[in-house]
Amino acid sequence: MRRKVTKILAGLLVMTALSFQPVSAASYQDVTSYAKSYVGVPYRMGGTTPAGFDCSGYTSYVFRNFGIELPRVSADQYNAGTKVTKADLQTGDLVFFSGTASKSGITHVGIYLGENQFISATTSKGIKVDSLSGGYWGPKYYGATRVLTAAPGEFLDVSTASPTYPAIKTLTTAGIIQGFSDSTFHPEENVTRAQAAVIINRVLKKQASSSAGFGDVADSKWYAADVAAIKEAGIINGFADGTFRPDANMTRAEMAVILQRAFNLPVQAASTYSDIPSTYWAHDAIVTMASIDSTSVFAGDRYNATDLATRSFFSTAIYNAMNASK
Incomplete structure (x- = not known):
């Protein structure tokens, strides 16, 4: 019985991993514009809708709009795409932070907006834009993951809405x-x-x-x-x-x-x-x-x-x- 349960769990893990593959052809302007449309939405623990978001609920909601299914938890989202260094950050990358008074490891995730800014669901002010190297978040920066991809003839910096x-x-x-x-x-x-x-x-x-x-x-x-x-x-x-x-x-x-x-x-x-x-x-x-x-x-x-x-x-x-x- 234990062996059968183990096989079932292994199968579920494989299916879960496959479901988080990036499949978007959206530009990063599309993603960040959509993400910023929720500025001011309040924080809600476990929230996954515009009625209230927690950090990973917010990133999941934004990317789902562009056909990308992310894991529910921020630590799992870190492993959902391709790792990128801080020097190679592109707009639309997921950025992660670690370490709070009560928890170690990855504790927060947001979306990089470019020019050293990112947007995320904060417990204090809900969805807001912060500095990546600011006094609070700078020391807590952990790493980044890229989940946006481009199909042939598509580019992350060319919106489908652009006349060009x-x-x-x-x-x-x-x-x-x-x-x-x-x-x-x-x-x-x-x-x-x-x-x-x-x-x-x-x-x-x-x-x-x-x-x-x-x-x-x-x-x-x-x-x-x-x-x-x-x-x-x-x-x-x-x-x-x-x-x-x-x-x-x-x-x-x-x-x-x-x-x-x-x-x-x-x-x-x-x-x-x-x-x-x-x-x-x-x-x-x-x-x-x-x-x-x-x-x-x-x-x-x-x-x-x-x-x-x-x-x-x-x-x-x-x-x-x-x-x-x-």
Whole structure:
């Protein structure tokens, strides 16, 4: 009889472990926004609903909304995902604390919000945001676990509600632009001239008859063949001093001109932007970016031409240009 009970318990443990596998494709903005919507909800021992939460009841409730089932107890939640160091914390990670006057081991869990802040169910003020290194919680920090994962074409820092989401998902799924090993996309990171050449040529698939001949682009560079192809096609040119400046960031105006050339987009006649007069050097290309936009990213009264083109902005422009040139 004892042997049968042992087998049953072992089977239950296996089933329990399997049920806590992370399965979410949510972004960490989705998770933290949802988590912060409960600020002020009171603390309740054993609470698992918005009528009142304890710490692990709160984290379980938040992640369940995104398809992730966590163990009920904070100490078990610590073993539910992938351990991460404090230096590698990402928004949406579970953070754990230990040691109180009456209990040792893991005693508290919260959700990391970024910028050294986390949110949790506290006995004193219910759901609230605190400093990870603050006077009370800092000395009690125990460790962190990552339970958020990303499906192909999905990224933890790109919300499905973002107007850039369709473009980023389409381009990354097609291998035109890539994310990073930690399931992030870095949407606000700037695009360099070398990166732009490579991304555009992954769409156009052009081949140069010879090397680009720029003094600052060695043939051994990862972007050399694409720079040569894009230059030969007359899409991105170099500078008067014979350089390409591969690491220089690209402005929104420069991006518009390059993409109009690359995809041979028809020129539009009038500007819809108050900050782009008809005499502006990139006027036609910028107006074209607005006219082909299917995402609302280029909507509004201003284009801000001298702002740097970010990865999300550039991806959206490429996506629109590809659709417009079909």
